[in-house]
Amino acid sequence: MSSDQIQVLRIGLDDTDHPLSGCTTSTFDKLLSLLNTRIPGISINQRGLVRLWPFAVRRTRGNGALCAKVSIPQNCDAEFRRLCREWFKGVLEEVANHPSSTTPASPVLLVSEKNLPEKWYWEAVTGHVELKSRLAEIQAEGCWMLSGEHQWGAIGASAAMSWEPASSSTWELIAWRNRQMIGRPRKITSEAVRMMEVNNPLTFVNRDPTGRGLIAPRTPCPVLYGIRGATTECVEQAHHWMQSRSDVEQSIRWAVHKTNQLSDDHLGVVSHGTVISRPEETKGAHSNLSVIFQGQRLNLVAFCEGGPVNRLLRRLQIGDRVAWLGLIAPDGAVHL
Incomplete structure (x- = not known):
């Protein structure tokens, strides 16, 4: 099939989960699996997982949005849209049955036939984005959108679709649980995580400074674990190694995503100042102190999970x- 008969689409999804159930990564994987099964000649070129501004007030549980680039035969466009509508109808039915929440899921699926303004990504990873203005921009760019009554997921979905990975981008392999296991304790021993890290040194953020594992969620969602690393090969090797062990629960499916984690995209520029207070330790072993910055008092906060950064701040x-x-947090403090 010639290239002029192939259509490249960007797909974005966000806001489908709940603190006690579901996960947008799993929901998106089901869509891609459906398309891969039902559309002949489709190619899923790349999956993306974008972590958004962590201080966003309106979020269901996490702050991640999903995207993918897919290639389909042009004569399959109508079938592609029909399948998306059919699948999205099921998503709306599922979220309608979620337990009551102060921030209920507000799913949005976006599709674009062209590259989108990259500023959508940068705005969503560095600060607050107004829904009304973003919806107007999405409409102006000619995106196809599926949503329910509310459209909060449009912010994350559009940010993920407009993201252009850079050399600082990393990878995360997400493994999902068998449906019958969801809600039960995950079987992932700390020794397995430790040895996985030793055997796969290009993986990272596997354990906190105390040695506690960080790859498994604490919520009853479909994710078994997420392995982050510098290359696709290292996260795949780590996953297969984990799955070969008897002290690790078996996953039913998995996928590798390119991600902006540890890329520093969320951060501003390097700033300088003078320490004007002694370090204080707060609940949870977090630390903070004050500095003078551009003539103003500014609070710097280092969390326990920061390890060496936390220890360095305490010595100042x-x-x-x-x-x-x-x-910069909403209260003006800087989270290091």
Whole structure:
């Protein structure tokens, strides 16, 4: 089939989960599996998982949105849309049965035949985005959208679709659980995670500074674990190694996503200031202190999970000159 008979589409999805059930990664994987099964000649070129601004007030559970680039024969466009509508109807029925929540799921599926403004991504990973203005931009770009009564998922879906991975991008393999296992404790021993890290040194964020595993969610969602790493090969090798062990639960399916995790896309520029208070330790072993920055008092916060950053902040003394990089929280503090 010639290239002029192939149509490349960008697909984005967000806001399908609930604190006690579901996961947008699993929901999106089911869509891609459906399309892969029902559309002859389809090619899923790349999956993406984008972590958005962590301080967003309106989010269901996590702050990740999904995207994919797919190639389909042009004569399959009508079937592609029919399958998406059929699948999305099921998504709306599923979220309608979610338990009551202050931030109920608001699913949106977006499809575009062209590249989208990359500023959509940067706005959504570095600060608050107004839904009304983003919806107007989506309409102006000619995107095809499926949604329910509310359309909050449009912000994350559009951000994921407009993301252009860079050399700093990383990879995450997500493995999902057998449906019958959801809600039960996950079987993933700390020794398995430790040895996986030793055998696969290009993986990262597997354990916190205390040695506790970080690859498995704490919620009763469909995800068994997520393995993050520098290459597709290292996360796949780590997954297969984990699945070969008797002390790790078997996954029913898995997929590798390109991601912006550890890319520093969420951060601003390096800033400098002078320490004006002694470090304080708060509940959870988090630490903070104050600096003078551009004539104003500014609070720097280092979390326990930050390990060496947290330890370094605790050693600082009044009068020290420091440089930092971090996220500005809604209260004005900088999270290092």
